Amino acid sequence: MWFTVKSERRIFLDTLKIAGRHSKMLCLRQVCLFALRHYQARTLSSDLLSSQISSCTHEDEVFSLVGRNKARLSEKHVGIALNMLWQLQKKRPLLLRTSDYIRNHSQFLTLCILAENKVEHMEDEAIVDTLYSILRLNVQDHDSLAEVLVTEAWKRLERLSLPALSKFALCLYKQRRHFSPVIGKVAHIVDMKLDSIQDIRVLSVLMISISDVISQSFRDRLLHKAEQLLEEKDEVHFNYAKRILQFLQNVKLRYHPLVEKCNKIFLKNASHLDIHSISFIFGLYEQLGFDSAEFRLVAKQLLSETIDDYYDPETFAKLFFALGPMAGSKVRERLLLTAVRMAEEFSSHQVLVVLKTMQKMKCRNSYLLKKMASVLHKHLDSYHVLQLVKLTQYLVALRCHNLELFAKLKMLLFGFLKSNVIPADTAAIIRVLAMLPSFQVEEIIISKAAAVLPQCRLHHLNGIAAALVKWNHYDQFHWQNNSELCVKLLQKLNDYGFQRLQKANNLNLLLEELTHANGEWFEEVLKKETMAVCQLLVDQITRANVLQLSSFLIKTNDRCPSLLDRIASVTVENIDKIHPFEIYFILFLFSALNYDPPANEGFFESCIQRLTSNLSFFETHHLVLLGHVLAVAGYFPPVLIKRIFNVSFLSKLDAQLEVLPDTLKQRVCLHLMKLNRAVCLECPEFHIPWFHERYCQRVFRNSSSRINPLRQHVHRMLTEILGGSNYARISVLTPYYYEIDFECILDENKKPLSYMAQRIPLDEVEGIHLRHDINNEGRKALPPGAQRIALEFLDSKAFSKNSRHLKGESAVKKRHLEMLGYQVVQIPHFEWNSMVLSTKGEQLEYLRRHLYGIQ
Secondary structure: OOOHHHHHHHHHHHHHHHHHHHHHHHHHHHHHHHHHHHHHHHHHHHHHHHHHOOOOOOHHHHHHHHHHHHOOOHHHHHHHHHHHHHHHHHOOOHHHHHHHHHEEEEEEHHHHHHHHHHHHOHHHHHHHHHHHHHHHOOOOOHHHHHHHHHHHHHHHHHOOOHHHHHHHHHHHOOOOOOOOOOHHHHHHHHHHHHHHHOOOHHHHHHHOOOOOHHHHHHHHHHHHHHHHHHHHHOOOOOHHHHHHHHHHHHHHOOHHHHHHHHHHHHHOOHHHHOHHHHHHHHHHHHOOOOHHHHHHHHHHHHHOOOOOHHOOOOHHHHHHHHHHHHHHHHHHHHHHHHHHHHHHHHHOHHHHHHHHHHHOOOOOOOHHHHHHHHHHOOOOOHHHHHHHHHHHHHHHHOOOOOOHHHHHHHHHHHHHHOOOHHHHHHHHHHHHHHOOOOOOOOOHHHHHHHHHHOOOOHHHHHHHHHHHHHHHHOEEEEEOHHHHHHHHHHHHHHHHHHHHHHOHHHHHHHHHHHOOOOOOOHHHHHHHHHHHHHHHHHHHHOOOOHHHHHHHHHHHOOHHHHHHHHHHHHHHHHHOOOHHHHHHHHHHHHHHOOOHHHHHHHHHHHHHHHHHOOOOHHOHHHHHHHHHHHHHHHOOOOOHHHHOHHHHHHHHHHHHOOOOOOHHHHHHHHHHHHHHHHHHOOOOHHHOOOOOOOOHHHHHOOOOOOOHHHHHHHHHHHHHHHHHHHHHHEEEOOOOOOOOEEEEEEEOOOOOOHHHHOOOEEEEOOOEEEEEEEEEOEEOOOOOOOHHHHEEEEOOHHOOOOOOEEOOOHHHHHHHHOOOOOOEEEEEEHOOOOOOHHHHHHHHHHHHHHHHOOO
């Protein structure tokens, strides 16, 4: 019985448990169904709100939605709203954007607070997008939301996609976190994943963002990858090319092949370029030492067509910078008048841009200069030290005479000098102080210079030395015993220069320092030691630095066989890896110095083959310069000559000359004439006509008198030797317009012939004798057996430095004069000015021996 009752009791309890479970399940089911309905309703509501925010066409619509739905805003809504605010601003022109209005709106503050509170729940991409949006809306870098977003993105750095990583890196770059640990971490990730990057947009952003924290080898890998991606893509947006140029500027590298590729992208996208892009590109080209006449032509046309659209100070300053240096006279006048009218509205930066451009234009508009000088007074206190240095250079170059302005500049520069601890800045300040008119040197300058000398690089020492030499020369010191102090400081400066050279063991670093080292002090004190150090480091000459070394040797005019031979061998070994434009500069060195390396024929032939196979790399005016360089060396590649002396080529050249800087334009015109002359004389088989008669006449008519006291003195001695003034001519222009110092004619018995007796035809061009006695067949209008003698005095410019070896141009002139029928007598300056010829009698005997060929 008891068992029965117990069993029933258990059955009852089990039944209750089962019923309870069913009841709980029923309740749970009801709860789940309720939650599901609530979630679906919330999701539908959330999606609707996201859609509404994304559909807004005005910022106030976004703010209205935020205000009405504060309680419902998720981290997703906040991100979408902030991104939408930027997208709406982005669609507007720069001058019509309202970032201040947005940042000061109460609902924007609400969004920022919500974003800060919900940042941990945001998705990776959303964090980066939100940071990018608020920075584009000009939220301050140290804003709490910006700091929180950067910190959170840093935590998730490893898992960011490459596009998100590039966007985050760009945000850090805009915040000027150039050397922060997080940028270093980004660079490490890029280094690891570089091979997997296939998007040039992503790569270009990453390149400029990490440019300050990369090694040289990593830099080269990035450049190689950029070149590879540019070659693979048929269409590349011009903004990506701009970023690549910006990267080159950041790493201070002039890498011609990549700049050239970017230039082609700009030309292909020319119709999409606006004034902001064009001025930015010109600025980058200037920094990178690159110029493109084709881009100049396109830019000039685009800007000239829209010149009336630039009516605000910012865009006009950019227009003035881009168009001013290549504008025609009418457009130039319009630009100057507008600049005068707008001067009061220019910001401090825009004033600098206008003055810099005026210098490039060689503008001497006194009214505009006075206007800019008066405007400068209100901006001077806002400039940092290097801007003041540049400003001083511009004003001095423009010949500004505003003494009050210079006095204030001096005061500000002195203030910076006293507090400055950066050697490069101190050297720059001292250098420009020496440019100021009527400047009296104070002792603090000498003490500051002495303090920074041990830390100065060679070009900084060079700048300080130039200032000291100038002040000492004009006795501008303001205290007693000035000469003694100056001499002591200069001696210290010399010692530090020698020490720096003696410690040099890396040719690349040395060449970097030598780029801007020039002038009297470097020439007299350091050049010999510098050449000796370069020779010690000759084994470090490689494909990477051969151009830089060639440029340095061109500048120093030094004929150093060991360096030149090594340059030639490295060039031949790497001929297929060296850019054609770089080969032009290498050939320029050998051509100008008239130097033949050991395997001369092989060297020139290898270079010419590489060049003629890649003529498309050269712009029209560059081909003219290349043709002239080769002609001086005695080479006339038919493919190059026929390409240059072609009607369509010359027409294109005329168009490009219109936009080139004046100095370059004059150089190209002169070298085209010289090339035309060389081809006519040395390669008659090409049947190229001489078409520079009018050009030469114009050049000589516009030039100043060339009859100096030395020529007059020698002419009197020649008159004495030959027996009368009618036997010798001074300053004679030959056919093809070579000017020779003296000309005389000797008969077959070495007796002088009178010009008047023989009726040799001459024209007078402002005191210069011009011959017209050679007809098309080249027959000379001289008696049988007679010989024209050209007597040439060669100054130091005709020889390489510290050498008696004739340079290329002088050697070509001798060669051409001989082709014109002259016997050429060259009198080197080191012989004429030697102690051996210290008396008139010795000079007469010297001339007599050379004229009559007496050994």
